[in-house]
Amino acid sequence: MRIREATVADRAAIVRIARASFDRVYAFFAVRGMRHAWPFLVAEDGTSINQGFLEGILFRGTPPIGYVYFVAVDPRARGMGSGRALVQESLRLFRSRGADRVFAAVSKDNDPSMHLFESLGFERVARRVLWRWYRWRGLSVQMRMLLAPHEVLLARTFTDLPPASPQEVSRAS
Numbered sequence: 001m002r003i004r005e006a007t008v009a010d011r012a013a014i015v016r017i018a019r020a021s022f023d024r025v026y027a028f029f030a031v032r033g034m035r036h037a038w039p040f041l042v043a044e045d046g047t048s049i050n051q052g053f054l055e056g057i058l059f060r061g062t063p064p065i066g067y068v069y070f071v072a073v074d075p076r077a078r079g080m081g082s083g084r085a086l087v088q089e090s091l092r093l094f095r096s097r098g099a100d101r102v103f104a105a106v107s108k109d110n111d112p113s114m115h116l117f118e119s120l121g122f123e124r125v126a127r128r129v130l131w132r133w134y135r136w137r138g139l140s141v142q143m144r145m146l147l148a149p150h151e152v153l154l155a156r157t158f159t160d161l162p163p164a165s166p167q168e169v170s171r172a173s
């Protein structure tokens with residue numbers, strides 16, 4: 001399996017996977033999110049068939065904040081490591097842009113997704129951490145995350161990076 005950047009040619013497969021993976025509202029936002037996603041990744045098998053995708057958002061500022069907006073794998077290709085490989089590559093890319101944390105939002109009852117993120121070091125956090133850690137910028141990021149009431153916020157912190165200084169955080173807000 002290979003993880004690569006998505007191209008225009010992946011659009012039809014991504015729409016199909018989104019519709020097979022999410023309800024109508026989430027699928028709508030996943031399709032719309034393609035326009036501005038970064039990183040925007042696909043997983044393909046040995047025969048170059050698109051098996052899954054990940055849409056991320058990098059919220060600029062000091063420090064930048066990463067967000068895994070959508071990740072989905074074709075129902076026929078699940079359980080074979082694509083989801084893990086997509087999230088891992090997004091973590092590497094977010095980090096390469098200077099993010100010290102990456103967030104994700106998962107429905108409370110979505111066990112596969114919760115296990116996937118927790119196995120990669122994500123921890124459940126209260127939404128108020130966005131205010132505590134990033135002040136006004138955190139509130140604006142929270143609005144753009146489009147969190148639904150039934151979703152749990154998860155955060156993965158790169159602990160081997162020095163934390164942003166308070167000045168840096170307040171300058172960005």
Ligand SMILES: CC(C)(COP(=O)(O)OP(=O)(O)OC[C@H]1O[C@@H](n2cnc3c(N)ncnc32)[C@H](O)[C@@H]1OP(=O)(O)O)[C@@H](O)C(=O)NCCC(=O)NCCS
Nearest residue numbers: 021070071072073078079080081082083084112113115116
């Ligand atoms: C969540 C999702 C992307 C996982 O993709 P996947 O390719 O099947 O996942 P992987 O094979 O890489 O598995 C990675 C880990 O996820 C967890 N996981 C995957 N499927 C699981 C399941 N059915 N039950 C419990 N945990 C599961 C496990 O922790 C697994 O690690 P392990 O194999 O070492 O136990 C996939 O189930 C999916 O597309 N779901 C629908 C869309 C969705 O809910 N997206 C998340 C919110 S945006």
